Amino acid sequence: MFDDKLKKIKNESFYFKTLPHQLMKLLKVYFRLEVENVHFVPKKGPAVIISNHSGFAGLDAIMLNHVLVDDVKRIPRVLTHKLWFSTDFSQKVAQKMGFYAANYENGVHFLKRKNAVVIFPEGEDGNFKSSDKMYTLQEFKRGFLRMAIETQAPIIPTLIIGAEESNFTLAKLKLNTFFKGLKLPLPVNLMPLPAKWRIVFLEPIYLPYEASILDDHEFVREIASDIQELMQEKMNLEIKKRGSVYF
Numbered sequence: 001m002f003d004d005k006l007k008k009i010k011n012e013s014f015y016f017k018t019l020p021h022q023l024m025k026l027l028k029v030y031f032r033l034e035v036e037n038v039h040f041v042p043k044k045g046p047a048v049i050i051s052n053h054s055g056f057a058g059l060d061a062i063m064l065n066h067v068l069v070d071d072v073k074r075i076p077r078v079l080t081h082k083l084w085f086s087t088d089f090s091q092k093v094a095q096k097m098g099f100y101a102a103n104y105e106n107g108v109h110f111l112k113r114k115n116a117v118v119i120f121p122e123g124e125d126g127n128f129k130s131s132d133k134m135y136t137l138q139e140f141k142r143g144f145l146r147m148a149i150e151t152q153a154p155i156i157p158t159l160i161i162g163a164e165e166s167n168f169t170l171a172k173l174k175l176n177t178f179f180k181g182l183k184l185p186l187p188v189n190l191m192p193l194p195a196k197w198r199i200v201f202l203e204p205i206y207l208p209y210e211a212s213i214l215d216d217h218e219f220v221r222e223i224a225s226d227i228q229e230l231m232q233e234k235m236n237l238e239i240k241k242r243g244s245v246y247f
Helices: 002-030 059-070 088-096 104-112 143-151 211-215 217-241
Strands: 034-036 047-051 077-080 099-101 116-119 155-161 169-174 183-187 198-201
Touching: 002 059, 047 059, 047 143, 059 077, 059 116, 059 155, 059 198, 077 104, 088 099, 099 104, 104 116, 104 143, 116 143, 143 155, 143 211, 143 217, 155 217, 198 217, 211 217
Parallel strands: 034 198, 047 116, 047 155, 077 099, 077 116
Antiparallel strands: 155 198, 169 183
16 A cells, blocks of 8 residues: 555656656747847846736746746746636646746745746736737736835846747636636637747846835836836837748
């Protein structure tokens, strides 16, 4: 009986550690992923890595996490959608990949422990938006900014290009009738298409503000909006200069 239990533990360890890593290697090839400016990500110390978000399955979060581990040699804490924690199985997978519930407390906790934290400021509005809004950043939530100022962590804006063409979405569904505030995407394709992906890290942003500035909500909103504008401009330039999406 003990041997059977030990075998089960070993099998689970292999599944959750080895197989996901190999799958990421395959996806990297499948998407012909290119990564630029990894030197902008600090090798140590707290860092808030923010990125655009798209695709119902969260493949962009998975791939960004893999790049940070594989290319930057950091193990980030990725703050993700609550649906990852809706079942025991998905929660196990999420935890093994370094995914945690997207809330302010988790972000500050990990940053104070000198971790790199990945946040998608658009939230589900970006992840679940319809494809007619492709590469149009949705309004940034301000939590990432508050975390960065409170912990004096740099912000590293990051662009993920290609995910929008891998998974298309017809619409964002609001299911308030059944669950208050619940939003879900209506995907076109479940299997991701082999679009070319690029992940581009931008120069870190260091904010010279004391934590007391967080009481000025309008000022915080303006800074978040400025960072969103910067990322949108850089995104537009990257989209213009890229070649074929699928070939």
